[in-house]
Amino acid sequence: MHTIAPQASGDRRRRRLHSDEFKAHAVASAAQPGVSMASVAMALGINANLLRRWVRDAEVSPGGVAEGTARKALPSTEAASSSFVPVQLPAPVTPASDIRMEVRRGSTTIVVTWPAPLATECSMWLSELLR
DSSP states (O other), X not given: OOEEOOOEETTEEOOOEEOHHHHHHHHHHHTSTTOOHXXXXXXXXXXXXXXXXXXXXXXXXXXXXXXXXXXXXXXXXXXXXXXXXXXXXXXXXXXXXXXXXXXXXXXXXXXXXXXXXXXXXXXXXXXXXXX
């Protein structure tokens, strides 16, 4: 189980507890190119600020200072007892460089090749063609 749900005790709410595996998955997901931390946090049902803290904590360098901040790392005894380990995900699959489609109307077949980065224009063109 990755997340333990908050339990209400009277009017007080307890914080949810997240496993180290859940945190590692969240940090690795946020590190993917072109992915926003906010979208990862929303998909996982956590606050974006919490995810940013996990990412910052995962980036703490061996020298003891987080990149870009003057925040001190935990003492070595506490850091060694932590079992949070970031997970490296495989590189994302790169999409094809071209869109290739066959359009058939009656006995006529047209083969169209379109650059993948212009997929939006391709879809608009195809919509107009099929009207």
